Amino acid sequence: MMRPLRRELMFQLVETARLLRTYVDQRARQHGTTRAQWGVLSRLRRAEGLNQAALAEQMDLQPISLTRLVDRLEQQKLVERREDAADRRVRLLHLTPEGRELVEGLDTVRGEIAGEVLAGVDDAAIVMALETLGTIRDRTRPQRDERAQAARAAGRAA
Known part of the structure; x- marks a missing residue:
């Protein structure tokens, strides 16, 4: 049986994540983008030239969801798809100069x-929170990876 303190922590984590996502969405909209698009732009800046399948996996998104995001970013001239010299069927994702400018501006945001959200929280508490969140992330990642592998295997069998 889960102890009340642990149940409360899980509730607070989920609720805080939800509120933070909403807050970041609002701030992103003020800059003409969405939290999801911001995430794609940020990932591409760190690892330009990824293909869509690799990026979808990194972001834990369904490939079709990422395709729609990239379509919108391409229409906005923030991302471009380029042919892969090694495999003409594959398209690699790159930021345009406008996309790079936007994501760099969002760093300030x-x-x-x-x-704003960490005002008054001391560094020791932040370090402890990072360690705790890292532990939680590490314990949930293998389960997510196993589900993704099972889904891919089911898709190949169909």
Whole structure:
């Protein structure tokens, strides 16, 4: 049986994540984008030239969901698809100069959000929170990876 304190922590984690996603969505909209699009732009800046399948897996998104996001970003001239010299069937994702400019501007917004939501929280508490969240993430990642592998295997068998 889960102890009440642990149940409360799980509730607070889920609720805080929901509220933070909503808050970041609102701030992203003020800059003409969405939290999801911001996430794609940020990932591409760190690892330009990914193909859509690799990016979808990194972001834990269904490939069709990522395709729609990339379609919108491409229409906005923030991302471009380029042919892969090694495999003409594959398209690699790259930021356009406009996309790079937007994501770099959003770094300031990320800093503002962190300053607002963590105001008054000391560094020791942040370090402890990071360690705790890292443990939780590590314990949930294998389950997510196993589900993804099972889904891929089921798709190949169909």
